[in-house]
Amino acid sequence: MIHDLIIIGAGPAGLTASLYASRYQIPHLLIGSQLGGAIVWAAMVENYPGFELITGADLAQKMIEQVKKFGAEIKNTSVLEIKQKENIFELKTENDEIYEAKTLIFATGTQRQKLNIPGEAEYLGRGVSYCATCDATFFKEKIVAVVGGSNAAVTSALHLAALAQKVYLIYRKKPLRADPIWQERAQKNSKVEIIYETNVKEVLGDNQKVTFLKLDKVYQGNEQLKVDGLFIEIGGQPGTELVKNLSVELDGEGYIKVKPDMSTNIPGIFAAGDVANAFGEFRQIVTATSEGALAANSVYQFLKGGKKCPD
């Protein structure tokens, strides 16, 4: 069976694309490994119209319910590979199933940027974490480090400081790039110690859990910093692994280049949400949902053989 459309990614962009595709009666499939996408890490969402305050996970669940109610089928798995065979795209998933589609919408978002240093993967879940709100509780009265200088890094450090004995905030540059209000709060917090112009080179442990970080320069007479945990908050990278062998054009930062109608340089392939370069660095739930809607509309036009966006 050849689907008219397969949407890859189950965050706000993919879910909204599915809603609109259902409204246009486009038979389609939604495939995503992380249901809800990046918003599920958001403890508080206060800028999505209609909800004064909602958790990202609750908002995601509402979107998923709505998508299912509209009749779409969601496959909760990863796409491993995509091949183009003339005008058909063939997708292989983690559970070794093959799906075919006439059009694709990439709504694969961004993945958390890793430090890519020795010990990072080994101690994931044993001291290394990418979610301070999830894991702060395991570090009550312990010593932790946060890597990064953004709003996310500083707010994570402050969140951890409420429970931990001490929080090192390690940033490769100086000053921090977080908003002034967050910088000020970090500097005033007696538990937060900021280490500027320093990189973490290696995560060391006792095979059970993290014990030390190796730094690229001496700090207070030592190259090793004693910690129980390391929180990595250095931003995201676009989820474009799958598009690379499809010759989809990326911008200088690695995001998928889209035209105003969310089409890409490859006919039949569209992109929406954080993975697309539509709004530059402005990546919001509202921009993701609007891009998803737009992409579904463009797929509808494309399948009808209608208007095409000029280059």
Added chain:
Amino acid sequence: MLVLTDKNFGDEVLNSKIPVLVDFWAPWCGPCQMVEPMIEELAKEFNGKVKVGKLNVDENPQVSVKYGVMSIPTVILFKKGKEVGRKVGFEGKETYIKLISNF
């Protein structure tokens, strides 16, 4: 779904005759909220073959510390009282099915 605690963990998990899949979670953890419905589906799909339970890490520190759980969601598969597989982080349902089928 089966609610596991520091008290019943020995009886329900370590002494279980069939494998047990344990979902370590906490109420404030967003990804955990998304994983929970999948785990519930697995409980139904593997009914009789694999026991499935969830353990609140905040209320049950002993088990969490014993198994070195320091990040949630973490899902661990136990067989004959021993850990045989573990997935840390926000994963899709297929990943957990694979975790079970590998053993």
